[in-house]
Amino acid sequence: MTEQVKVDLVLDLKGLLCPMPIVKLSQAIKDLPVGAVIEGIATDPGVMADVPAWAKTSGQELISIEQRDKEYRFLIKKVK
Template sequence: MNFDKELDAKGLNCPLPILRCKKSLADMTTGQVLKIVATDPGAIKDFEAFAKQTGNELLSSAQAGAEFTFFMKKK
């Protein structure tokens, strides 16, 4: 998937991946896509909830071993 910016949130635990995501999205324009890589097992539920609360679109989430990859489109 194409993306405009990447956020490395590996090794960070809740709520830091969400806070860093929020900060990164603030610097982006509408329609741009942020790729987030995290290792926190709670990140899946956290990013789903974050998308619902903020209106940003969670395009996809995937797990490869202990890493989770998310693509979020800025509203």
């Protein structure tokens, strides 16, 4: 990631398996204002497919998603 993004909430999703990372993400984003950014850190490789699909269907913006060693990190911006 080259640009700095202000993160409003960090979600520790390590150890959770599908569908729990998406369930937790979906719950957390409801309490945030439009424009807020969530950083998720997960260990389930399924988030690499699940998070982009969830962002698209829920209308939120996927800023980035990447693998770092055995962790998967993503940034989601609340659009609506």
